[in-house]
Amino acid sequence: MRSSSTGSSRSRWKDPLANTSAAPALELSAIEALTAGEASWLREVRHGALERFESIAAPTDRTEGWRRLTLDGIDLSPATSEPSHFTLTLSEADRKRGVVATTIGKALESHEPMVREALLHARSGRTVGKYSALAEAAWQGGAFVHVPDGVEATEPIVARVQTGTYPRLIVVIGKNARASVTESHHETARFVAGLSDLIVGENGHLTYAHAQECGARTIVFSHQHARISSGAKLVTLNLGAGGALAKSDIEVELLGRGAESDMLGLVYARDAQQFDYHTLQGHRATDTRSDLLFKSALDDRAHSVYTGVIVIEKGAQRSDAYQANRNLLLAEGARADTEPKLEIEADDVRCTHGATVGPIDAEQLFYLGSRGMDRDAASRLIVEGFFQDVFDKVGDERLTRDLEAKFAPDLEHEG
Amino acid sequence: MPDIILQIKDLHVKVGDNEIIRGIDLEIERGTVHALMGPNGSGKSTLSLVLMGHPKYAVTRGDIIYQGRSILEMAPNERSLAGIFLAFQYPSAVPGVSVANFMRNTLMARHKGDAPLTPAKFKGLLDNAASKLQIDPKVLGRYVNDGFSGGEKKRLEMLQMLVLQPTLAVLDETDSGLDIDALRIIAQGIEAQRSPEHAILLITHYQRILNYVKPDKVHVLVKGRIVKEGGPELAHELERTGYDPIIKELATV
Numbered sequence: 001m002r003s004s005s006t007g008s009s010r011s012r013w014k015d016p017l018a019n020t021s022a023a024p025a026l027e028l029s030a031i032e033a034l035t036a037g038e039a040s041w042l043r044e045v046r047h048g049a050l051e052r053f054e055s056i057a058a059p060t061d062r063t064e065g066w067r068r069l070t071l072d073g074i075d076l077s078p079a080t081s082e083p084s085h086f087t088l089t090l091s092e093a094d095r096k097r098g099v100v101a102t103t104i105g106k107a108l109e110s111h112e113p114m115v116r117e118a119l120l121h122a123r124s125g126r127t128v129g130k131y132s133a134l135a136e137a138a139w140q141g142g143a144f145v146h147v148p149d150g151v152e153a154t155e156p157i158v159a160r161v162q163t164g165t166y167p168r169l170i171v172v173i174g175k176n177a178r179a180s181v182t183e184s185h186h187e188t189a190r191f192v193a194g195l196s197d198l199i200v201g202e203n204g205h206l207t208y209a210h211a212q213e214c215g216a217r218t219i220v221f222s223h224q225h226a227r228i229s230s231g232a233k234l235v236t237l238n239l240g241a242g243g244a245l246a247k248s249d250i251e252v253e254l255l256g257r258g259a260e261s262d263m264l265g266l267v268y269a270r271d272a273q274q275f276d277y278h279t280l281q282g283h284r285a286t287d288t289r290s291d292l293l294f295k296s297a298l299d300d301r302a303h304s305v306y307t308g309v310i311v312i313e314k315g316a317q318r319s320d321a322y323q324a325n326r327n328l329l330l331a332e333g334a335r336a337d338t339e340p341k342l343e344i345e346a347d348d349v350r351c352t353h354g355a356t357v358g359p360i361d362a363e364q365l366f367y368l369g370s371r372g373m374d375r376d377a378a379s380r381l382i383v384e385g386f387f388q389d390v391f392d393k394v395g396d397e398r399l400t401r402d403l404e405a406k407f408a409p410d411l412e413h414e415g
Numbered sequence: 416m417p418d419i420i421l422q423i424k425d426l427h428v429k430v431g432d433n434e435i436i437r438g439i440d441l442e443i444e445r446g447t448v449h450a451l452m453g454p455n456g457s458g459k460s461t462l463s464l465v466l467m468g469h470p471k472y473a474v475t476r477g478d479i480i481y482q483g484r485s486i487l488e489m490a491p492n493e494r495s496l497a498g499i500f501l502a503f504q505y506p507s508a509v510p511g512v513s514v515a516n517f518m519r520n521t522l523m524a525r526h527k528g529d530a531p532l533t534p535a536k537f538k539g540l541l542d543n544a545a546s547k548l549q550i551d552p553k554v555l556g557r558y559v560n561d562g563f564s565g566g567e568k569k570r571l572e573m574l575q576m577l578v579l580q581p582t583l584a585v586l587d588e589t590d591s592g593l594d595i596d597a598l599r600i601i602a603q604g605i606e607a608q609r610s611p612e613h614a615i616l617l618i619t620h621y622q623r624i625l626n627y628v629k630p631d632k633v634h635v636l637v638k639g640r641i642v643k644e645g646g647p648e649l650a651h652e653l654e655r656t657g658y659d660p661i662i663k664e665l666a667t668v
Contacts, residue, residue: 362470367507369491370467371575372524381520385511385558
């Protein structure tokens with residue numbers, strides 16, 4: 001299976017259109033230009049990140065974290081930094097309540113300590129992240145969302161990105177505050193590397209959806225890093241549909257007692273698309289809880305790689321962690337790799353995980369067939385159902401309603 | 416001349432190397448209810464799945480003629496669209512797909528190219544069938560057979576039959592594992608399906624259901640062959656004697 005998908009994907013990459021934008025490597029001088037006029041702490045962050053980027057060797061198919069991917073014909077050279085413009089939707093009522101949605105540039109003036117706090121703690125340090133380091137050095141534009149202490153945003157806040165190469169979104173939820181935020185990506189550039197920084201204050205609640213619907217030829221990197229304070233809860237939903245190769249690091253750090261995180265993910269992949277998800281459930285305080293469910297449905301010659309790490313630090317007694325990865329193979333050429341890792345240093349914990357990879361159940365197909373549905377209609381309905389419990393778990397219908405419709409599998413192209 | 420809906424001719428069926436159906440002949444006329452009875456392992460469920468076109472079973476000899484033409488080459492969904500329905504003994508669960516959504520899809524498969532059913536009509540159709548079977552409307556929002564009790568699964572099979580109105584309904588042990596109240600409701604569902612236009616093949620181990628649904632004809636299947644046929648009185652005889660005398664009689668022949 002591996003070799004056949006390599007062969008066919010290569011021809012796809014040779015499409016002349018795909019190579020017209022052989023972007024020059026990002027130069028130090030370009031970063032220098034970016035930082036002109038920025039605060040010294042921020043310039044240091046960018047320079048440090050660029051050094052990290054350069055110190056990490058370019059990945060090959062032997063590099064840890066990349067071995068399972070097919071890199072033939074994939075151009076990983078960094079794109080020049082083009083500013084990312086977020087279209088932000090915030091209801092007037094929520095704006096009046098003090099909710100802020102603006103550019104990072106403006107937030108650096110109005111909410112400097114918050115932005116600084118976010119940018120100085122943008123990663124757990126547990127992920128190699130060559131391209132997230134690049135994004136940390138090269139981001140331009142970007143958006144900042146903030147819900148002040150005790151405020152509940154009543155409407156979902158939407159941050160939509162159409163253009164740019166290194167998008168960045170910072171979300172800061174105050175103490176006892178509550179919000180739903182959707183970040184959606186529709187870039188079609190050759191190369192996009194994005195950062196999302198999520199901070200949830202004490203007893204705060206954030207439901208966050210990240211919908212990746214980039215162009216079919218785009219190489220998409222995404223790094224999400226969340227810091228959850230005591231008593232707070234974060235629910236994340238990652239939807240992967242676009243991109244030729246999409247590689248995501250999703251890190252959640254439970255930093256305060258009783259912090260909780262539900263991490264949900266859905267991938268629908270077709271053709272020779274490759275999706276690589278790496279998740280971190282980091283338990284760093286007592287009585288923390290994390291629950292992860294990532295599902296992928298893979299058609300044609302698509303390939304998904306999932307690596308999930310649960311870390312329970314020594315002091316994080318009574319942590320409760322669960323992780324499940326389920327993969328549905330819709331075609332013979334599709335494949336899925338799944339790999340859980342547990343690092344548990346506390347002794348009083350509950351930690352379980354499970355993974356499955358398999359085709360659609362033949363008895364299910366027969367049952368739907370016996371009711372008149374042809375193979376395509378039956379598969380479509382089964383995949384829809386397969387995704388549904390993930391949407392159900394998000395528990396925010398306002399947020400998922402549109403995403404559900406958009407994410408309904410389209411199997412019509414099948415022969 | 417009676418209108419023959421289903422004609423099974425010298426049917427032989429194998430799973431792997433194992434011959435399970437070993438020469439069945441059976442005719443079902445429009446407007447009739449036939450009961451197919453037999454002990455466990457006689458091939459009853461196999462016959463029902465073969466009629467629906469389950470890919471696991473290979474027809475090695477004979478033919479199945481439905482409304483004048485052989486269906487052996489037809490896929491399960493084509494058989495369904497042609498008017499054949501199977502109420503499964505063990506229907507699959509379809510997690511994440513509500514009963515209402517599932518039913519909408521079964522109807523969409525039938526209305527290809529036609530104007531789609533209006534939401535109001537669809538709801539009326541579903542609610543009407545549900546009330547006949549005393550199904551709580553909440554069940555229509557639950558995921559198909561996901562966490563359903565045995566009785567709920569059987570009722571959902573009946574619900575689908577009443578909505579789809581098949582010409583030939585094959586009911587595979589739809590009566591098994593039910594308490595007396597549930598059995599009565601299932602029987603009402605079968606009676607609602609019974610009409611001069613429809614034919615029903617009721618597959619059962621026990622005579623019990625036949626107290627509520629009177630069959631026109633009873634066939635007894637043992638070891639892949641029909642060994643005895645008669646009217647409704649045959650079912651009562653079996654209730655008294657069990658299958659042993661028939662099996663013994665066969666052994667001595």
